[in-house]
């Protein structure tokens with residue numbers, strides 16, 4: 001394994017005080033935290049360590065870093081680790097969090113740890129208590145809101161503070177939601193985003209969650225997951241509509257070529273910066289985009305990373321129709337409700353007839369794209385671009 005990929009793999013695997021992966025992986029953090037004993041408020045501290053295991057929701061990296069720092073301060077005192085190198089960004093984040101506690105006494109750190117866990121536990125309790133009778137779907141998915149009404153199943157990406165970036169768990173949830181929608185009694189299925197973005201594409205933090213087998217194993221697993229994910233769109237049996245409420249990036253753009261209609265707000269943009277990220281196209285875009293917009297326009301998007309406005313995307317055939325943002329939701333949903341009343345079987349059969357001839361080709365394209373990407377993810381170009389984003393040195 002060469003270059004940055006190798007360095008990252010070694011950093012990810014190195015067992016520092018707590019491996020970087022353990023900080024960013026919630027269950028491992030729980031395991032680690034359950035290991036040590038203290039005196040004085042030891043009972044409270046131990047109870048808090050146990051409570052962490054019972055939290056229903058991942059509290060996020062920022063809180064996990066706070067928990068990590070307080071735990072280290074409470075058990076070992078002020079930061080005693082050498083400062084990690086600038087490229088070792090995960091260990092650096094841990095070091096920064098611990099070092100920021102300065103000479104905070106162990107007892108105070110212990111108390112702060114207990115208080116923090118208690119606030120997390122009560123907020124997770126109140127959020128589940130606050131939704132008596134919340135609909136079944138909302139409890140099933142952590143990153144989606146799925147509702148069914150008026151013959152329409154709506155799958156809404158729901159990570160607005162991360163611009164609806166698609167985490168590994170979210171890929172799984174989207175597949176589950178689509179499979180459920182394909183079997184429910186709704187007529188059409190709609191995918192949309194909560195907040196200002198439709199989706200910023202793959203969550204680049206997916207690159208930090210490395211299994212014991214290392215980055216190669218992660219790339220292999222990711223290629224399988226991506227192939228399954230895109231296959232789910234290819235095989236979706238009912239009319240599948242995208243309601244693109246805001247900017248779309250990466251895989252949230254490429255998969256649009258597999259939808260049956262794409263309605264966009266005039267605030268939406270369409271961006272596939274694969275070369276900037278050291279990547280190559282996925283979602284069957286290497287086939288669908290040249291087919292939809294012609295090879296030259298597809299090249300501008302997929303190779304040169306040109307960002308399209310909604311109107312440009314519409315002119316090039318990727319978007320069905322653009323609406324002013326002020327009336328977008330009202331106009332689109334009125335139209336979708338009318339479409340959902342059309343005969344269900346007729347629409348299904350028509351979709352089959354339209355898509356059948358392409359299916360085999362699309363599955364082959366998907367397999368090839370995933371196999372190429374499996375290698376790209378291990379390239380220095382991709383690792384550098386990802387590190388630059390995660391260490392906040394770059395944005396699209």
Ligand SMILES: CCCCCCCCCCC/C=C/C(=O)SCCNC(=O)CCNC(=O)[C@H](O)C(C)(C)COP(=O)(O)OP(=O)(O)OC[C@H]1O[C@@H](n2cnc3c(N)ncnc32)[C@H](O)[C@@H]1OP(=O)(O)O
Pocket residue numbers: 161162163165166200201202203204205206207215218219222226249250251252273277279282377378389394395396
């Ligand atoms: C070893 C192999 C592992 C492989 C794993 C791969 C699995 C499958 C891959 C499938 C292929 C998919 C490819 C793609 O989708 S490529 C596109 C990837 N997306 C990006 O590169 C977008 C990155 N984001 C940005 O550039 C900007 O955030 C953006 C322009 C979208 C918005 O900028 P803005 O300034 O308006 O907002 P913020 O940056 O402040 O965003 C708010 C917070 O959200 C975080 N964020 C946003 N998007 C992502 C993302 N895609 N991944 C991770 N995090 C994201 C952002 O960092 C902010 O967080 P903080 O508040 O903590 O700073």
